[in-house]
Amino acid sequence: MQSEFILNKENKEELKQYLSEVIDIGLEFKLGEKFKEKNVSNEIKEQILRMPENSRSMEDIIQLVEKEIVPCCSNFSSTKFMGFPDSGNSIAAITGTVLSDLLQQNLINSSFCAPIATYIEIAVIKWLREIIGYQNISVNNVGDIGGIITYGGTVSNSIAMLLARENHRKYTMKTGVKNPDEYKVIIPKGIGHYSIKSSLMWIGCGENTIEVPTMNYKYDLDELEKTLLKNRGKVMCVVAYAGDSRSMTIDNLQEIYQLVKKIDDNIWLHADACHGFSLGFSEKLKSKISGIELFDSISTDPHKVLAVPYTVSALLVKNPKNLINIASTSDLIMQEDLAFGQITPFIGSKSWMSLKVWFTFQNMGREEIGKIIEKRCQMAQYLKQKLEQRKEYVILNDVDINSVMFMYVGDKENIELSIDEINDINKKIKDKMDTDGTYFLHQFSINDDNMKLGNKETILYPLRYMSGNDNITEKDIDDLLIYIDEIVRELEEKR
Ligand SMILES: Cc1ncc(COP(=O)(O)O)c(C=O)c1O
Incomplete structure (x- = not known):
């Protein structure tokens, strides 16, 4: 039975x-109202x-x-959820998500686990490569594809570090890391995503990141040069952000490329563009990430920016052959030409995450996706303008993409509050928001790199708006400000 x-x-x-x-x-x-x-x-x-x-x-x-x-x-899709991406609301992506679970393909190999899914995955990687400006070659085996789909930016960044490690000392895959001190990775101070530091510890390189001071949440290029010269021969990678997790600033990608490769052509350049690659869809905005195509590898996260449900990320590699350097061989994966499992370290069985991205590309096309990205950036610009007109708020970042870091300061023309008091009141605003559960803005610590309130060492706790929801309107942003004003009024009354 x-x-x-x-x-x-x-x-x-x-x-x-x-x-x-x-x-x-x-x-x-x-389609609910509240965030929680x-x-x-x-x-x-x-x-x-x-x-x-x-x-x-x-x-x-x-x-x-x-x-x-x-x-x-937590309802990422509520128009009051304004601190973290993404609503995951593309009609095509939601459809693709449901279907991929029903179809039960496993992207570990292409013969019996994922015969057509493998080609869909190749197509998505090929399109993402085009969006950021990498050249594609015709695909005969996994060493020609130039990318892998992973479960998130953390995995993509970790695999990029493995590529850097192998590029720095050939055959480390076989011999292991002999002297971790010689596998250094340079990151910008205070804004890097934890996945770089952590993955270096995971892959046996130890705690060997060097943090270089920044200006305006971008590398201070003079400091970067000094650091490179001081550590000549010991640096395996420089990581730059096209949209860091906090300020969403895009670094000077072209200049970093020229500086680093001039000093040591063999240093691996990795761009964490988990957020910023999205600008490549828009004709208006794509110049903001120009130079990214010069980098050796790039992390991209469709689940952060393309209205696609969790999870899906792609690591793209300029020279596709490099992925062969970190390949695994096992007859369990199947030693076949297009078995992705060979070039996806840390991942065995893998769900068909690329299908939802494929649906989105097919349904919207590059142009419509570009318009969505532009609208997200416009919403951030709208909030920026509104805050600039108000005496109570200071904006900490340049608003390169879709994020605004701001703080209530009382009166920006005449700040009477100390840094501790400013931090305290902004933390209280956040606490009240979380207790109400109606709105969500993000909060974290960050250095005052632009010296808006203190000096570069001053630690601030701003409120961070980020638009990953395409239904957010200017009215929603106006309402957010009215809501924050109300909280501030209550807090000021209690002081
Ligand atoms: C810039 C950046 N890189 C990497 C990651 C890690 O991505 P994931 O959470 O998908 O692993 C994040 C996450 O917030 C991020 O903001």
Whole structure:
């Protein structure tokens, strides 16, 4: 007898009913107003952690999820969620996401696990390469593709560090790291994503990053030059950001390339463009990332910027053959020409993440995606203008992409509050927002690199707007400011 728990011809309609119910729940959720309805209670924690010994009906589970679990989810799709990307709301991408799970392809090999999926994945990598300006060659094997799809920017950055390591000391894959001190990686001070430092520890290079001072959240090129000269022969990689995680600043990519390669042509240049590659879709904005095509490798995160649900990232490599240097060989992967598993370190079985990106490209085309990216940037510019007109707020960054870091300071013409007081009041604004659960802005620590309030060593806790939701309008931004004003009024009254 067939199991009632497993899909078969008899229970197909039943499954369709459940799918339709959860799709309704998910869409209602996505179109909800608030960022968060409910906090996670101890009671619900206990309930969900308990081991289910016996079976339970799907009706029951769906009801529990709808009533108790969905309201505790953070709604990235709410127009009041304004601090972190991405809403993941492309109609095509959502469709592709559902389909990829139903199709159950495994991108580890191309013969029996993913025969056509492999070609879709190759297409997505090829298009992303075109967007950032890399040349494509015709593909006969994995050494011609020039990229891999991974689960996120952290994995993409980690694999880039492996490429840098192998480029610096050939055969480290075989011999291991002998003297970690000679595998240094240069990063910009205070703004780098943790994945670079961590991955170097994961791959045996130890804590060997060198932080170079920045100006306006970009490398201070004189300091970069000094650091390179001082550490000649020991630097395996320089990492630059096209949109760092905090200020979303785009570095001087062309100048960095010229400086680094002039000093040592063998240093690997990696661009973390998890956010910034998106500008390549827009004719108006793509010049902001010019020079990126000179870099040896580039991390890109469609799940941060292309209205695509979590997760999907792509590491692109200028010279496709370099990926062969870090390849694995096992007859479990299948030693076939197009088995991606050979060139995806740390990853074995891999879901068909590229399908949702392929759907999005097919549905919108490059031009429409470009318009979405432009609108996100325009929304950030709108907030910037509004804040500039107000005496109470100071903006800390140049607003290169879609992010605005700002702080309430009382009166910017005549700041009477100390740095501690400014930080304190901005943390309280954030606390109140989180308690209300209506709006979300991000908050983190960052150096005052532009010396807007103190000096370069001053640590600030700004509020950070970031637009990863294409439904956000100017009115939503006006309403956000009214909401913050109200919090500030209450806090000032208490002071
Ligand atoms: C610039 C940058 N690089 C890498 C990452 C890591 O990406 P993921 O969280 O997808 O692993 C992030 C995440 O915020 C990021 O902002």
